Amino acid sequence: MAHTRISMYMPPDINPTQAAIAYGCRALPKLNEELQSEDLRTRQKALMALCDLMHDPEYVYDAIKIGCLESLKALLKDVDPMVRIKTTEVLHIMATHNVGRDGLLEHDIIVALSFLLNDPQQLCRENLHLVYKHLSQIPTGVQSIVSSGLIPSLVWKLQREEEASVQMLILDTLAACLQEDAAAVEALDNRVVPFLKELLLSNCDDIRSKAAHALMAVCIPLEGKNQVWQYDVIPILVHLLKDKAEEVQANAAGALMYAAVTTAGKYAALDAEAISPLLELLCSSMSSVRLNALKALTMLAEAPEGRRYLQAHVPTFRICEMDVNQAVQQAAHIAIQVIEWKP
Structure with missing residues (x-):
């Protein structure tokens, strides 16, 4: 006689929004087929499942090998917002792995994503800028972003983007890319300095910090140093030396260090x-703050007026020579040599 029994085990965790994953080596090929389906729900479910799988670099490698990236490139043009959001999310997860970054560069995903820079969906824009940020962490990624002609677009989006989270991602990408001379020239031609000047006055600590960091990269070429002076950015950097956030202080001192190279x-x-304020930063708990402040003071000591003022503070620099950080020790030693130099 049959009996009704209640199992002691929990029911299986089934997500109705996610496609069922096939067994073994058939899993990714099946999902790739579903990505190309004409049925919207099928495409959405396949993308949900793919998001979970792409956290494993082995699956990323297999997905690239069987051609999933071409299917994802096509889905970037999908009319459904959810499909575009999940597609960019898959690409963002893939970009967190070395094998994924290499695959994205080989399949020219940078250009394909650029068509979504003005997408009305914030999550979509956020995901694509996360991809760019991860790619900018490797030299080949920086070169690809620059050679794709994206720098002017990123600079203009910096001004037009309303979401702070997306602005910060753009600043991260620009800070990495602007260390390339070609990228810096393009950015300077597209008024990056006045845009960064506005962001230095932001109420958000992270945006001020990242804007100052990007300004450091802009100041490396001579034209960048000249524009920082011409657009009257230096007084703002001096003001940020007293900022409540130490990361802002460090980056402001670093930008000031580069800007003060010119007379x-x-x-x-x-x-x-x-x-x-730079002298006050020598007592900071952050080594990067102390280091950048010392280097900025060294630049100012090259002017007779700065050298004269700093001669009374040599004992402070002597203390910095005993810093636990070797780079700070060396910077303090150089600063003392410049301050005590006599013609």
Whole structure:
């Protein structure tokens, strides 16, 4: 006689929005077929399942091998917002792995994603900028972004983007790319300095910090140093030396260090009374703050007025020579040599 029994085990965890994954080596080929389906629900479910699988680099390798990236490139043009969001999410997860980054570069995903820069869906834009950020962490990724002609678009999106989270991702990508001379020239031609100047005044600590970091990269070429002086950015950097966030202080001191290489930059910083706040930063708990402050002070000590002022503070620099950080020790030693130099 049959009996009704209740199992002691929990029911299986079944997600109705996710496609059933085939067994073994058939899993990814089946999902790739479903990505190309004409049925919207099938495409959405396949993307949901693929998001979970792509956390494993072995699955990423297999997905690239069987041609999933071509299917995903096609889905970037899908009319359904959810499909575009999940497609960019899959690509973002893939970009967190070395094998994924290599695959994205080989299949020219950078250009395919650029058509979504103005997508109305915030999550879609956020995911695509996460991809760019991850790609900018490797030299080949930076070169591909620059050679794709994306720098002007990223600079203009920096001004037009309303979401702070997306702005921060753009700043991260730009900070990495602008260290390339070609990228810096393009960005300077597209008014990146005045845009960064506006972001230095943001209420968000992270945006101020990342804007100052990007400004450091912009200041490496001579034209960048000149524009920072011409657009009157140096007084803002001096003001940020007193910021409540130490990361902002570190990046502002770093940008000031590069800007003060030129004579005009030195005297603009001296006129803005940069020396006193920089001296205060030598007691910071962050080694990067102390290091950048020392280097900025060294630049200012190259001007006779700066050297004269700093001679009374040599004992402070002597203390920095005993810092636990070797780079800070060396920077303090160089600063003392410049301050005590006599013609």
